[in-house]
Amino acid sequence: MASMNEVAKRAGVSIATVSRVLNNSDSVNEATRLKILKAIKELKYQPSRVAKRLRSKSVSSNLLGVLIPDIQNPFYVDVLRGIEDVAYRNNYAIIMCNYGQDEKKEILYLDILQSEAIDGLIAAPVNENDQRLKNIIKGGLPVVCVDRGLAGIDVDIVWVNNEEGAYSAVSHLVKSGYKRIAYISGLPSIPSSRMRENGYRRALENAGLMDSGLIKYGNSSYASGVELCAELLDMPNPPDAIFTGNNLITLGALETIHKRKKQIPNDVAIVGFDDMFWASSLNPPLTAVRQPAYEIGKRAGELLIQRITDPQRPCIQMTLNAELMIRSSC
Amino acid sequence: MASMNEVAKRAGVSIATVSRVLNNSDSVNEATRLKILKAIKELKYQPSRVAKRLRSKSVSSNLLGVLIPDIQNPFYVDVLRGIEDVAYRNNYAIIMCNYGQDEKKEILYLDILQSEAIDGLIAAPVNENDQRLKNIIKGGLPVVCVDRGLAGIDVDIVWVNNEEGAYSAVSHLVKSGYKRIAYISGLPSIPSSRMRENGYRRALENAGLMDSGLIKYGNSSYASGVELCAELLDMPNPPDAIFTGNNLITLGALETIHKRKKQIPNDVAIVGFDDMFWASSLNPPLTAVRQPAYEIGKRAGELLIQRITDPQRPCIQMTLNAELMIRSSC
C-alpha cells in the first residue's frame, strides 16, 4: 500500500500539502492540487485510517462500536442492520461486539473498543447499572443506548415503550377471554424484561386475573423458552395463554408446545414480544408485539453521528411505538 | 487513557522496557518488572491497539474483517457467531461488513478493511470472479472464504457440498412422488446458487422429470421468494413441489403459499436449502437442507488464525456435510 510519503515524492511536494488536498483543509495552488491528485490516482493511494486515528483525536477516524447481547436474536440483527446502513452512508466502519449477556465478556469488549479508539458506541448494556459503560460515557465517548437504558446518567437512548407494548398484548389476551395468562420473562436484570412484566401485571391486575405463580423467569434464551414453557404446561393447572418476553423465548415456547402436540390457540394461546418477518409463516401465524427494530438501529446511528459532531447536544430519549400485530395465535 | 509513556515515567524506566514486559519479549529484571506491573495497574493502563497496529505489520494487531452479503440471512448470522466465538477467544476484534450483495459496497468495504490494516479477512465474495478480493489475497492478506469460492486462485475455503445437498433434497421429493418440482434459485452469479441448481438438475434428470420451465431465478432475497413463488403458483400447470435456494427464499415462498391458502404439502410441497432453528415451529414443520453454519464460521475463524500465524501453510478446502432434515413440508 502506497503511503502519503510516496504520493508526496511523486508529486514533488511535501506530505503536508498532500494532506491538505486530501482534506481540502487549506488553500493549495490548483496546479499542485492536480499534480497530487494525479499521483494519488497513479499510486492507487488509500489513506491509512489507522494512522489517521492515532494522530488525531479531534478528527473523526470513522470507526464505531456496536455492543449487543445476542446476535442470534433477530431483533438485534435488525437493529444492527439499521446501524450499519447509516454507518456505511457516513463512511463509518463498525466493530461488532456480541457479548452474549456475559458481563465479563462485555467488559472485555468495552476495553477493546476503547483501545481501538472508536469515535462512538451504540450499546445495549448488560444491565442498567453497568459501571464500566457509565465510566466510559463520563470519559466523554459519544454513546447511544438501544433497547436498554442506564440508571443515574444522562445518555441518548432509543427504545420502545415496553410497558405499554406488553400491556396491549396482555390486554388483548384478556379481551379474548383467557383467564390464566402466564409470562415467560427474560433475565430480570435486564430493564426491558421488568418493563414488560410491569405491563403484564398492569393488564392482569386491571382484569383481576393476576397470579404470580404464572410468571417464570429465565435467561432470555431460546432454551429458556423451551424449558419454562414445559414447566408451565406441566403445572397441575396450566395456563391457557402465554405471553413470552422476547423473540427467542417465543420460538422456544412454540417448540415445546408443538412437541407436546398441543393446539394453538385452543389448548394454549401465545403472544410474543418481538415480531419476526416470517411470523405469518409460523404455526399458527403468530400474534406479536412488533418493535421497529431496524428503525431503532437507524435512529441510534443517526443520534450517534450527531453526537460525534456535536458533543454538547442535550441527550435525547427516543421512544418509538410498539405495535401489536394480531394474527392467529390467540 | 494512560499511555506507555506515563507508565514508564511512573515506574522510572524507559518505554522500551515497558514494552518488553508487556510482550514479555526480552529479558527484564524481576524487580523492574514488578515496578512496571504496579504502575500499569495503578494507572489502569491499556495499550493502544491503534498504535500497535500502525507500528508493526509483523506483530498481530488483533483485528479481523468479516465481509458478508446479507446479515438478515440467518445462515450468515450463524456463520458470524462461529467466527466471533473463535475471534473473541483469540483476542481479536471484528469489523463487520454487510455488503448486501452490492458489488460497489463490497469494494468500498474492502478498501476500508485494507485501510484499517486488518490482520485477516473472512469473506463470502460477491461472485467467484471478484477481482478486488483476488488482488487483496495476492497482496498477501490472509483470507478465508466461506460459502462461496473464488475462481483461479488458491485460497482457504469452508463450505458445504451444495450440489450434493440439493441433490439429496430434490431426490427426496422425487421419492415422495412429486412430479413437477420447481426450483427458486438465488442470484445465478453466486456460485452456490448454481451448485444447488446442478444438484437439482441431476436429481430430476435421473428421474426423467427435468423441466427447465420450472426454474425461476431471483436475487436471493425474501422478496424474490415471495414473488417467484407467486409466479410458479400462477402457472397454468403449477408445480406440485418447490425447492427453494436459500433461507430467505424459503420464508418468502411460505408467505406466498399461506397467503393463497394453499395447503402444504397437499397442494404444494416445499423443501428449502438452509435449516433454521425454529424450522419445526413453521407451518408445517419445514423439511430443509441443514448447513452447519455455526461450524462453518468457527472453522473459518480457526483457519484464518492459523494462516495469520503461518502464512505459508498450504490452502485448505474444507467441505462440511449438508444434512437433509426431514420434517413434514413434503
Add this chain to the structure above:
DNA sequence: TTTTTCTATGAAAACGTTTTCATTTTTTCT
C-alpha cells in the same frame, strides 16, 4: 516604492507503540 496582507508551501512535532542498536552492568568462563 514600501508596507501589509494573503497565498502557498515545507519542516517538524505529535499520536503510542515496537524494535534495533548501543551501552552498561553483571555473570561466567579460562
Add this chain to the structure above:
DNA sequence: AGAAAAAATGAAAACGTTTTCATAGAAAAA
C-alpha cells in the same frame, strides 16, 4: 584476574497521518 558472554536497559527510529509554525513569494494597500 582478565576476558568473554549474558543480562538489563535506554535512545532513537519507524509506522502514516494531522497540524502548528515558519517562511517565501505574490498580491494588495499605502
